[in-house]
Amino acid sequence: MRKTLALFEYAIGALARRPGKAVALVAGIALVTGLLASILSLHAALEREAGALADAMPxxxxxxxxxxxxxxxxxxxxxxxxxxxxxxxxxxxxxxxxxxxxxxxxxxxxxxxxxxxxxxxxxxxxxxxxxxxxxxxxxxxxxxxxxxxxxxxxxxxxxxxxxxxxxxxxxxxxxxxxxxxxxxxxxxxxxxxxxxxxxxxxxxxxxxxxxxxxxxxxxxxxxxxxxxxxxxRRDQIARAYALTLGARAGLVGAMLLPLLGCFLLLAWDRMSGLGEDEKRELGVLTLVGWDLRDVLLAGLFQNGLVALTGAALGLLAAHVYVFGFGAPLLFDALLGWSRLHPTFELAPAWDAGQIVTVVAFVVVPFSLASLAPAFRAADVDVDALLRGGA
Amino acid sequence: MDLRPKTRRRLLVALLITNALAIGAPIVHGMIRRDERARDLEARRALTSVLGTPDLALSSSSRWLRHPSLAEPTAPFADAPAALDVDPGGAFVAPRWAPEGVDR
Structure with missing residues (x-):
């Protein structure tokens, strides 16, 4: 437990040494999560609204x-x-x-x-x-x-x-x-x-x-x-509501693709390698006797904290955007050319399980993406690294 | 910027609390709003019964978007069967049926 806490503290320290990069990553992940969560939560709320009423029709x-x-x-x-x-x-x-x-x-x-x-x-x-x-x-x-x-x-x-x-x-x-x-x-x-x-x-x-x-x-x-x-038939309508406003809708699918691209780009940045500073830092850790497992865990915690913070802030921003401000732009797109816009009176449809799933969907792959470069960096020639070579 | 161990610990705790609040707030707000919205559910269901449809008033510009449950499957294409839906709202609300009467 103490060791885990120490590794977390090390991760915080490592992030604080490169605050610009950490903030940029948190902002990027928050943006991706926020957009994803806005679309999904708006659709879930609309589906729930229509679904709750469907069995009252003839x-x-x-x-x-x-x-x-x-x-x-x-x-x-x-x-x-x-x-x-x-x-x-x-x-x-x-x-x-x-x-x-x-x-x-x-x-x-x-x-x-x-x-x-x-x-x-x-x-x-x-x-x-x-x-x-x-x-x-x-x-x-x-x-x-x-x-x-x-x-x-x-x-x-x-x-x-x-x-x-x-x-x-x-x-x-x-x-x-x-x-x-x-x-x-x-x-x-x-x-x-x-x-x-x-x-x-x-x-x-x-x-x-x-x-x-x-x-x-x-x-x-x-x-x-x-x-x-x-x-x-009423039972057909009730079943069809689950699909009509769901992921099959064209624009939603189209909007999710660039989001997926952004997320892959961020993950790729993590996987493709480390900067000179980070490599040197991992070299020093290896030199002072950290074993590979600790080095990997420190990298995992570091990325996990970044991803968790970004996902949590993105989720909160999406919730405020959709249910606080009525999802301007996104809701307008849904309304099309309509001139009589309804008052936005939706209740969030997500429960705790679904929210945690979205956060995990972002945090888990992004954290795991840190393992490959950390693994590579932990296996470098420490002497050459400290002398300034790679 | 190198932080002292005590500052790191405080920062870690602050970060974890912030994250927990950011994830917990939508969950709690969702529960409260769902309760509020459930209060007039019976009245809204009665309105559905009067109107004969649970369709949401999202679009008053196209009848296939305004009443997707009651509009016939060919409604968006009645005048030009291969035409694109001219309403951007149509990109959001997928057509309800594939062949008539068959669930997609």
């Missing part, structure tokens, strides 16, 4: 397709779906997108039945209340902020060449922003008017099953009866 959602594009659903289809023995209830829905020229942004318009049982729970996310009758709307916080709307205000939304007046009865809080930043929740007659839907036509149908375990069978039967319909 067991099946049926859409009509025509020419490879979504089409509206008619009464006949509803009749078949409602009469299917495996179906407990259906909820035909009207929703879609509305371009708001004054913002240059798209609004997601969703209809809701004023007596929907979920609305009591949803109301806790609202400043104000949910829409109860025609001419009322609850809107997302970003949309409301963009136009300076508050509950009680009125807004005229474009419907073709005319405008439709809605009273804002509620505004979603920032905690719901990731779901509802650009949403306008209205009653069905308003949704039909805003989106141009005829009576009796619907965007899609949410289906609740008598037995959720029969989702596969019912989906197959619906697909057989309605060959042009698209049946979205």
């Amino acid at each position: 067991e099946l959602t049926v859409q009509a397709m025509q020419g490879g594009r979504p089409a509206t659903i008619d009464a006949e289809t509803l009749e078949f779906l409602a009469g299917h023995p495996g179906v407990r209830s259906i909820r035909p829905r009207v929703w879609g997108y509305l371009f708001v020229p004054s913002l240059g942004a798209n609004l997601s318009v969703f209809s809701v039945a004023p007596d929907a049982p979920e609305l009591a729970e949803v109301a806790t996310l609202l400043e104000g209340r949910a829409p109860r009758s025609k001419g009322e709307a609850a809107v997302g916080d970003t949309f409301a902020r963009s136009l300076g709307l508050r509950p009680g205000d009125s807004i005229a939304l474009p419907t073709g060449s005319k405008f439709h007046l809605l009273e804002i009865t509620g505004v979603f809080g920032a905690e719901a922003s990731l779901q509802a930043a650009d949403v306008a929740l209205v009653t069905e007659p308003d949704a039909r008017l805003l989106l141009g839907y005829d009576d009796g036509r619907f965007t899609d149908v949410a289906i609740s099953l008598a037995s959720p375990t029969e989702a596969d069978v019912v989906a197959a039967q619906i697909a057989e009866h309605l060959p042009h319909a698209r049946v979205v």
